[in-house]
Amino acid sequence: MRAHSFIVRLALFLVLFEGIDKWPMIVQYLDKHAAADYPPYLHVLVRACARNAEHLHLGAQTLIWLVGTSLVNRILGRFFWGGLLVRVLGRPVPSILKDLGTLFVYMLASLCIAAVIFHQPITGFLATLGAGSVVLGLALRSLLSDVFTGVAVNFDNNFAIGDWLIVPSSTGEGGTVGRVDEISWRCTRLNCEDGTTVVVPNSILGEEKVINISRPSAWTRYQAEITIDYSVPVERVRHILLSALQAVSQKEGFSKDKEPKVLVGKTGKRGVEYLLRYWIHPWQPLSPSTSRDLVLTAALQHLQTAGITPAYTKEEVYYDKLPAKHFQGHSVTDKVALLSRITLFERLAEEELNHMAAEMERLQLSAGETFFRRNDEGSSLFILIEGLLNVKVDLHGNGTDEIVGQLSPGEFFGEMSLLTGEPRSATVVALTNAVVYEINRPTIVQLINKRPEISECMSRAVAQRQMNMEQARARMADTDAAAKVQSIARQLMGKMKSLFKSSEVE
Numbered sequence: 001m002r003a004h005s006f007i008v009r010l011a012l013f014l015v016l017f018e019g020i021d022k023w024p025m026i027v028q029y030l031d032k033h034a035a036a037d038y039p040p041y042l043h044v045l046v047r048a049c050a051r052n053a054e055h056l057h058l059g060a061q062t063l064i065w066l067v068g069t070s071l072v073n074r075i076l077g078r079f080f081w082g083g084l085l086v087r088v089l090g091r092p093v094p095s096i097l098k099d100l101g102t103l104f105v106y107m108l109a110s111l112c113i114a115a116v117i118f119h120q121p122i123t124g125f126l127a128t129l130g131a132g133s134v135v136l137g138l139a140l141r142s143l144l145s146d147v148f149t150g151v152a153v154n155f156d157n158n159f160a161i162g163d164w165l166i167v168p169s170s171t172g173e174g175g176t177v178g179r180v181d182e183i184s185w186r187c188t189r190l191n192c193e194d195g196t197t198v199v200v201p202n203s204i205l206g207e208e209k210v211i212n213i214s215r216p217s218a219w220t221r222y223q224a225e226i227t228i229d230y231s232v233p234v235e236r237v238r239h240i241l242l243s244a245l246q247a248v249s250q251k252e253g254f255s256k257d258k259e260p261k262v263l264v265g266k267t268g269k270r271g272v273e274y275l276l277r278y279w280i281h282p283w284q285p286l287s288p289s290t291s292r293d294l295v296l297t298a299a300l301q302h303l304q305t306a307g308i309t310p311a312y313t314k315e316e317v318y319y320d321k322l323p324a325k326h327f328q329g330h331s332v333t334d335k336v337a338l339l340s341r342i343t344l345f346e347r348l349a350e351e352e353l354n355h356m357a358a359e360m361e362r363l364q365l366s367a368g369e370t371f372f373r374r375n376d377e378g379s380s381l382f383i384l385i386e387g388l389l390n391v392k393v394d395l396h397g398n399g400t401d402e403i404v405g406q407l408s409p410g411e412f413f414g415e416m417s418l419l420t421g422e423p424r425s426a427t428v429v430a431l432t433n434a435v436v437y438e439i440n441r442p443t444i445v446q447l448i449n450k451r452p453e454i455s456e457c458m459s460r461a462v463a464q465r466q467m468n469m470e471q472a473r474a475r476m477a478d479t480d481a482a483a484k485v486q487s488i489a490r491q492l493m494g495k496m497k498s499l500f501k502s503s504e505v506e
Contacts, residue, residue: 061117069109073102092161095184159212164282165190166211167200176200177213179283193287213282219255222288223277224295227270227311228303236386237274237308238262239433240409243388244302245276246431247408248294253286255279271311305409306386306435307338332357335437338385342410344457352447359443365389365430374401376424378417379441381458384409387434392427401427415458418444 081093081101114120159165159180167176167190176198178190188205190198213220228237245260258279265273276299280291303310335357339345345353365371365387372378374394384407391413392401407413407428416425418441448455 058117062113065109065113065117069106073105076101076105095182159210159215163215164213166213167198167204168208168210175211177288193283193289218281218284219258219279220282221258221277221279222291223275224292224299225265225273225275226296226299226303227268227273228308229271229311230267232308234264234272236306237272238264240302240306240308240386241274241276241299243386243409243432243434244298245278245295247302247388247406248298249278250406251294253280253284253291255281270313302386302409305338305341307334307341335360335362338437339383342383342412344383344412344454348447348451352450356439356443356447359440361438363436363438365434365436367430367432369430371428371430371436372414372424374424374427378414378424379421380414381412381418381439381444382414383412383437383439385435385437388431389413389434390429390431392429393425406431412458419455419458 077098081098085093111122115122161180161182163180165176165178165180167178169175176190176192178192178198181189181191181197183202187199187201190200192198226241241262242260245262248254249256249260255278260276260278263275263277265275267273276295278291278295280286280288282288286294300310332354336350336353339348339353339357339360345356348356363382371382371389374392386409389407390403391405391407393404394400395402395404404426413428414424416422444454
């Protein structure tokens with residue numbers, strides 16, 4: 001449709017331009033046939049054209065200028081505004097600049113028409129235009145403020161179409177977060193995360209403090225807050241929350257280069273407020289609210305596994321011994337409370353938990369410490385309570401271990417050697433400071449004899465981890481994985497039965 005309109009204008013321009021060159025011949029033709037024997041209405045029309053030939057000439061010249069100006073404006077819009085500038089700026093050109101360009105082209109054409117066709121001095125016209133502009137400016141101060149702010153915004157280039165902005169609200173609380181969709185004469189339109197469109201007058205953008213999330217870097221730092229009771233040591237909380245941040249930072253959308261941090265923000269009536277700081281590329285693909293949800297969910301999971309509950313507004317009156325605000329994990333009671341939070345043991349009876357807790361040993365690891373290496377002998381099961389552990393395997397058979405997984409609080413490991421009697425199949429290294437509980441084979445054998453479902457759960461976990469390593473090596477299709485896991489689990493169950501029978505005999 002636009003191409004058709006351009007062709008029509010171009011044809012009209014060529015016809016008029018050709019007619020202007022032959023205008024004297026057209027006037028002679030009109031004079032010659034003005035008295036001819038035409039029907040009355042044609043006779044009137046021809047005589048009127050003959051008498052007003054000069055005015056028709058001026059009108060045709062003016063029309064040529066206007067049509068030509070229209071063509072020039074279309075060409076500028078196609079090749080300059082929509083072509084060259086887009087390539088130079090790397091973004092769409094705001095409509096306000098296009099409109100200003102169109103206004104300038106037509107004003108220049110109007111001056112040329114007045115000077116070239118009508119032979120009028122343009123100084124008087126410009127003086128009148130200036131006086132009129134003053135009167136118009138006083139009457140339309142608010143409108144002109146929006147217009148000129150919109151122009152300044154485009155030339156300052158503080159934000160552009162596609163950038164995400166935070167515009168403060170009139171009450172000073174919160175603000176509007178949205179992506180710039182268009183910058184027009186009077187306003188800027190923002191598309192918000194909830195699917196709505198907010199129209200912001202340009203004058204507000206010029207007067208208020210507007211935050212551009214997209215600049216100067218695509219990565220933006222956000223933070224979440226969580227409050228913990230004073231009774232829990234700061235350093236313990238810090239490394240638990242840092243482990244949660246490091247775990248969630250491995251997901252898509254979080255920066256892998258910028259390290260997350262945990263800081264003490266402030267203290268209050270409820271306890272110590274901790275700031276969990278992390279970096280994301282907003283809406284590529286995570287929104288700030290989604291990333292905050294992931295961070296807080298991971299933090300709460302790590303705290304719960306470690307036996308720590310976030311602080312809450314309360315007024316407590318105790319007539320007996322104060323309850324524990326957190327579990328240190330040294331006493332049998334603390335160990336039972338921690339074990340009951342592990343999925344593998346959550347259905348055990350209190351007596352069974354007490355027996356396991358009495359036999360468990362608490363181990364502490366420093367960041368970077370190797371817990372055990374591939375091919376080491378071992379016969380214990382380990383449960384991670386705090387921190388993060390990296391699992392490394394020799395994928396290519398060249399003696400170089402590569403990270404194939406990460407263990408988070410609540411997960412168990414070392415079950416392969418425990419169940420099958422084989423050497424360790426992987427190397428485990430502490431990514432952060434960590435707390436691990438060790439359960440020896442006799443304790444597990446006694447438990448499995450009472451609870452066969454424990455062995456089934458552990459064998460499935462072993463099979464899944466073996467499957468993950470094989471997939472990492474051979475990139476096996478997911479459709480084959482389920483059947484392979486079942487096959488490995490059945491083989492492991494056979495090995496477990498023979499191993500545990502021999503243990504019972506001993």
